[in-house]
Amino acid sequence: MKIGWKKSAIVLFSAILLTACGTQNDKKPAGGEANGDSKPSEKTYKIGVTQIVEHPSLNAAFDGFKKAIEESGLKVEYDIQNAQNEPSNNSTIANNLVNSKVDLIFANSTPSAQSVASATKDIPIIFTSVTDPVGAELVSSMDQPGANVTGTIDTHPDAIPNTLKFMKEQLNIKKIGMVFNSGEQNSRAQVDNVKKLASGLGLEIKEAPVASSADVKLATESLVGKVDGLYIISDNTVVSALGSVVSVANENKLPMMAAEFDSVKGGALGAFGFEYFDIGYEAGQMAVKVLKGEKKPSEMPAQLPQNLKLVINQETAKTIGVEVKEDWKAEYSK
Structure with missing residues (x-):
């Protein structure tokens, strides 16, 4: 049976670890010109990070997210919290991040995203490693997320x-x-x-x-x-x-x-x-647009992975x- 999706590929490996390679961010470094100079803005943004558990895929997604932020030129501080796969910890983490008044929340997994989405309707939330954001009631639809939440999903229809x-x-x-x-x-x-x-x-x-x-x-x-x-x-x-x-x-x-x-x-x-690094990177690009004031989460459709192999x-x-x-x-x- 032929597979109709044209971007599939096959990779064979034995004892070799694959290194994820994210797409290049084509945006210029943040900051622009202020008072006649071209130095980046001195503002430091605080990003709260909530992750359900430590495992390679979620860690790779966070690495991709950080890479996109780094390439943007924005100065950030991360408040990183991990639920250690204990569902009861998610609400505590969500409340902690909201109370600390972070500028944006990166939610890495469905349970993590659901908890922060319940905790705040004001702070922008960018998720990744979420399979069904509509079913999880994180967004109204993939094309029109609504509210303060959007991100990248970890499944492809093919x-x-x-x-x-x-x-x-x-x-x-x-x-x-x-x-x-x-x-x-x-x-x-x-x-x-x-x-x-x-x-x-x-x-x-x-x-x-x-x-x-x-x-x-x-x-x-x-x-x-x-x-x-x-x-x-x-x-x-x-x-x-x-x-x-x-x-x-x-x-x-x-x-x-x-x-x-x-x-x-x-x-x-x-x-x-697909590489989890890539969907994390794409989520990071979305976060950059939010922090720069270019887009609101409600204005950015939730994204599918771009490469399947x-x-x-x-x-x-x-x-x-x-x-x-x-x-x-x-x-x-x-």
């Missing part, structure tokens, strides 16, 4: 269909296991979408919900013998414990596709995805006995 077709047609998988945190709206939305698309392809989805990262290994083991492949979405709880899933998958020769590249670096067989981990393929076919490049690079 990613799930491409993944399911690849699993069925290239890996001969019929039953797919999904481990996810059912308490995350972001994850529930992804799983429901996967199930809907899988049904049309004649694929069966087996769910293994978890409440915390401590449950991930046991939940993955519960799928052994019931499925012939795994699909790990961009679920913060599961990705933070990815090693447990990889060990079970490899031990049982189960091909595991993921939703993002950092999981492929961590041992998943492959992913149709297929990445295969050759070392994992060898471990589980999957042959990396040459024609994957031809079929999935359109």
Whole structure:
């Protein structure tokens, strides 16, 4: 089956870590001319940062965000707070950032964005690593966000269909296991979408919900013998414990596709995805426009990832006995 999205690509790697490369910001450094000179503004902006948990994808998104701010020439101070994957911490962090009167909030994940959006209708909020901002009630629509919130999302409309077709047609998988945190709206939305698309392809989805990262290994083991492949979405709880899933998958020769590249670096067989650095960078560009007074969040549509490609981990393929076919490049690079 040909993949119609023209910007897909395939990248094969073994023990090599991929380095994300963000697009260049074509804006001139901030500050402009003041009182006849061309020195940058001396104003220092305070950016509050809220992130649900430490894991490579979210960290890469924050790196991209900071890079865009750095390239803009703006002077900033960051107030960085991490919820350590404890939902109850999100509200506390949101209130802390609002009370400290930051100039802008960068919300890195759906739960983080939901908490700050509930805490303030005045401070500009730029999110990333959010899968369904409309369903999460962060924006009114992708094109017209409304209010004080906008940002970049961590899914592409072609990613799930491409993944399911690849699993069925290239890996001969019929039953797919999904481990996810059912308490995350972001994850529930992804799983429901996967199930809907899988049904049309004649694929069966087996769910293994978890409440915390401590449950991930046991939940993955519960799928052994019931499925012939795994699909790990961009679920913060599961990705933070990815090693447990990889060990079970490899031990049982189960091909595991993921939703993002950092999981492929961590041992998943492959992913149709994008660099989290890039969506963080794009969110940073949006934040620059807000801080410069060029745009309000309500005036900037929420953005899809700009680049989608297929990445295969050759070392994992060898471990589980999957042959990396040459024609994957031809079929999935359109």
